Amino acid sequence: MAAFLYHTMSSSALVSLGLYHLISATRSYLKSPNSYSAKPFHPFPPSSSGNNTHHRFRYLSLYLIIICLLVALTHQLIISSDSDILLKGRTPVYRFTSLQSSAVLFLFLILAVSVLLSESSSLLPLPTDLIFALASAIFLLQYSVSAAAASVQTSDLEAKCDSVSARISALASVLCLILACQPRLFVADVGLGAAICLQGLWVLQTGLSLYVDAFIPEGCHRLLDVVKGIVGSTKCDLDDSKFRAVAILDFVFLVHVIFVALIVMITYGGIAKSLGMTKSGTYEALPNNAPTSESYHHGHIQMKALTGTQA
Template identity: 75%
Template structure:
């Protein structure tokens, strides 16, 4: 149960972060396509500008809400990984804690993301770290690549083919996020890459939830696979497939589910873009003042005729 709750918590945090980045990115692009530039951090609410960072009131206090929540979520994730790293894995070589090293690697990567979140907060709220956005995207690219390595190594040592498949898909999403961050570090005005990054974060969150359901909820575990009854902590490899045919079927089913998640994320992106485009276009049309008509201009010109001064005339 604890493992499933952690997957639900991680999924909620990632999906919320991805959706917020998607909405802010799309909104900024639609408002000003010619001056658009990708940002690693968007203030809250999205309508607040950089000049409002020192303003008083709720807008100024909530400006860094995204970073505060992100830092809290990363602290909870690091604490969870540290706790499970001290448990020995009963599935691998008796009581040898093989999964401990993977947990510690995850903690290290989470700590790097924690540092970059603190740096973003200091950069936006003070002049202690005047780092440019390109540097943050470059660092995020490196950290996502490290996350890809951690997930790939975890998949290679899994005794459960089902969990190995989940970890390998997660590694692929991290590699995609790393590539997109690298593109944004080199070309910050590429809107498609910024939207892709938001979609990748949402997809990672949905896949984390799918992983928890496929491994720890009996109703979602594929046919022919089951949880080991003597493993109560839900450690790595606790969901096994009995037959080779069941393993292949479960892997194919996960591939199909992943495609469904991809289509769902694409649908979210299209709906978000269409909704914001319609909303912003309506606001623009509503904010325009009526242009004076030709009749009004002519009337104004006739009513304000400037007469030439007459000099040297006699009555």
């Protein structure tokens, strides 16, 4: 139950971060498309007001990210010394894999602190493109660690979950690299927020598929050491059950992708409506009334008045 609780908390943090980045980036783009540029940090609340209340909470999102990373790093260091008799035990492979995950979290923590120092003081004035480039490198390391963990995993379901998580990290790495080179590319910035949301949803799905009996696919079950009461990994009895479970996870991942795409469209539409934006290039049709005799008498046809032009 503790493992599922940790997955739930991690999922909530990632989804909240992704939604906040998505909303802030969309709002910034719609307010000024010509001067838009992607930012690794958006002040809270997203307002131009300069009163003391807003200034006090300006770096709230960075503080929360740092706290969540500290909790995740502590949890990862603790479980790296745990013994799982049924699955890994105190083996060098498990120890090194856990330490690699801890190292990636520590790099994310360093990056978050660096962004905080860069935004709040002049001690570390990092340019935006360098921050995105560093984030791309760390996401690439996370992809490598997740892929390596999937390759040595003895649990079929956990290996599949790790491999999907690795692909999402690779996508986030590519998007950060694009933003480092092309910061005005709004699609990449929105894609980064969507990728973070997708990673959060997949973390929740991983917890459900591995630790909640009602969501474990049919033909798979969790191992239990009856004598010591230790719950181990989720195993599938037959190859057919394993292939079926993998196919179910692929389908669920597709559902998560569709759900994130809907979130992106709803967010864009909602923010555009709140800002009073309309689709560019719209026009009103000219009146289709027949010309009157007075118009013919003066030798001209009544036209619709032009607005927004100068003489």
